[in-house]
Amino acid sequence: MEKHSLLEAVKGGIIVSCQALPDEPLFGSEMMVRMALAAEAGGAVGIRANTPVDIAAIKSRVKLPLVGLWKRDYEGSDVYITPTLEEVEAVWRAGADIIALDATMRPRPKGETLKEIVSEIKKRAGVLLMADISTVEEGLHAQEAGFDILSTTMSGYTPYSPQQEGPDFTLIREMAARADIPVFAEGRIHTREDAIECFRSGAHTVVIGGAITRPQQITKRFVDFVRIHV
Numbered sequence: 282m283e284k285h286s287l288l289e290a291v292k293g294g295i296i297v298s299c300q301a302l303p304d305e306p307l308f309g310s311e312m313m314v315r316m317a318l319a320a321e322a323g324g325a326v327g328i329r330a331n332t333p334v335d336i337a338a339i340k341s342r343v344k345l346p347l348v349g350l351w352k353r354d355y356e357g358s359d360v361y362i363t364p365t366l367e368e369v370e371a372v373w374r375a376g377a378d379i380i381a382l383d384a385t386m387r388p389r390p391k392g393e394t395l396k397e398i399v400s401e402i403k404k405r406a407g408v409l410l411m412a413d414i415s416t417v418e419e420g421l422h423a424q425e426a427g428f429d430i431l432s433t434t435m436s437g438y439t440p441y442s443p444q445q446e447g448p449d450f451t452l453i454r455e456m457a458a459r460a461d462i463p464v465f466a467e468g469r470i471h472t473r474e475d476a477i478e479c480f481r482s483g484a485h486t487v488v489i490g491g492a493i494t495r496p497q498q499i500t501k502r503f504v505d506f507v508r509i510h511v
């Protein structure tokens with residue numbers, strides 16, 4: 282899909298992040314395909330998925346636009362969402378329509394810089410890049426580097442961004458006011474009211490993960506709440 286039509290297709294909608302790490306009960310590509318099919322049946326406008334194998338599996342069975350990433354840890358760097366060009370290329374080859382990567386300004390593995398990675402991958406036709414950011418400064422830096430989309434994914438996961446239970450509405454609002462590219466709201470969006478507030482704050486699209494696809498998190502929220510209130 283061409284860039285403008287893809288961004289139009291996801292505008293005002295919900296992207297569902299279907300991820301489970303090896304230590305989670307739902308780990309496995311077949312499970313993530315089923316999650317993605319369920320999200321599609323429910324009216325999601327896109328899927329966000331982790332690892333080339335999950336991305337390829339979902340791509341073959343689900344028609345929605347796919348945001349791909351690859352979480353990988355490297356010694357000596359805190360950047361783990363699609364950290365180097367190697368993961369960026371693998372995600373692209375697996376069939377992602379949009380590649381999401383950490384766009385914080387922290388040092389990256391292999392001494393690579395964000396600018397180098399962006400200019401290298403932009404040589405591939407049709408690929409869109411999503412910057413996972415935690416502050417307005419990072420968002421403006423990512424826009425300058427050539428990203429197509431900003432997402433508030435990393436707010437609460439860098440030591441210098443606000444640590445809070447709910448979404449970072451302030452970042453969504455300030456980023457949307459200052460950016461020239463679409464801002465997606467992502468991270469700890471747990472309720473329908475949260476999603477509405479994200480759109481009212483200027484989000485182009487809302488990305489929801491755990492509240493839909495991580496049943497252990499959903500269960501825990503019920504259990505904790507009941508314990509306190511009953």
Ligand SMILES: CC(=O)N[C@H](C=O)[C@@H](O)[C@H](O)[C@H](O)COP(=O)(O)O
Pocket residue numbers: 298300350362434435438467468469470488489490491492
């Ligand atoms: C910080 C980080 O590593 N976020 C990851 C990014 O892909 C995922 O683990 C999250 O599930 C995703 O961002 C959606 O957020 P939430 O699950 O809170 O709705």
